[in-house]
Amino acid sequence: MSRRFYPELSSLGVEQIQGDIGDRVAVDKACQGVDLVFHVAAKPGIWGHYSDYFKTNVSGTRNVIDACLNHNISKLVYTSSPSVIFDGTNMEGVDESVPYPKRFHAYYPQTKALAEQCIKAIRHDRLMTIILRPHLIWGPRDNHLIPRIIAGAKKLVRVGNGKNRVDTIYIDNAAEAHILAADKLDENPDLSGNIYFISQGEPVFLWDMINDILKAAGLAPVKHSIPRWVAWMIGALLELVYKTFHVKNEPRMTRFIADELATAHWFDMTAARKDLGYTPKVTTEEGLKRLEKWLRNKAVL
DSSP, X not given: OBSSOOHHHHHTTOOOOBOOTTOHHHHHHHTTTOSEEEEOOOOOSXXXXXXXXXXXXXXXXXXXXXXXXXXXXXXXXXXXXXXXGOOSSOEEEEOTTOOOOSOOSSHHHHHHHHXXXXXXXXXXXXXXXXXXXXXXXXXXXXXXXXXXXXHTGGGOOEESOSOOEEOOEEHHHHHHHHHHHHHHHHHOGGGTTEEEEESOSSOEEHHHHHHHHHHHTTOOOOOOXXXXXXXXXXXXXXXXXXXXXXXXXXXXXXXXXXXXXXXXEEEOOHHIIIIIOOOOOSOHHHHHHHHHHHHHXXXXX
């Protein structure tokens, strides 16, 4: 179920249903005759109305849960984000025990955290669940991270000293982790209710990764930089201006973005390796080669 129709899926024989996850009736109908649900839908980004984020990320998740319970679906794998625990400080090798922050600087992580809590509240004897937290998913056909980096290539400025390491995950590895989670629930129902970080397993310097993506697109690397505190102040000012004058466009900088771009955030994958048997099969190097090939073919077309 998605907002759009994808010819690629149709060619694979995949049945597609168009609809809004915020529509309770549509979600319930989509779950008829289903044994397992992968809930990967969300409203991403860092700017917009809270009500829009809440409708998709929280109400939409409640709709999925209710539909699963209504149709006696046995398993639900939910795609969350490590941003739900991000508090603006460096997070290096932390595990799933880290609590939610007391305050969020963006509606996306705030509503994803609320959605996680909805999943965690489910009685395991009624519906088995696993929550996955993939970090910075990228690869061919990406319509979030890669396009943003490429579109802003000429205006990109490094925030901070460039020494902050982060986790990322190639799309094939993220998909594999979801399949493993569903399979392992059958083998070990006691895993129900668990949360797992998943990534490439090898933290990289964020700005080196951004430059690698730009290189794959045939673009020049980021050359200029500004201190984190400057970016944070610019973000705070832009947020104030945009909210005061009801500007709909997304500001180029916010406090959340400044913190994300300048801090380390990589995670301990011990639990995912042990419980799910997860090991990233596609290396970052191989993923970048595949991305470059796809971008070149796309440019030719």
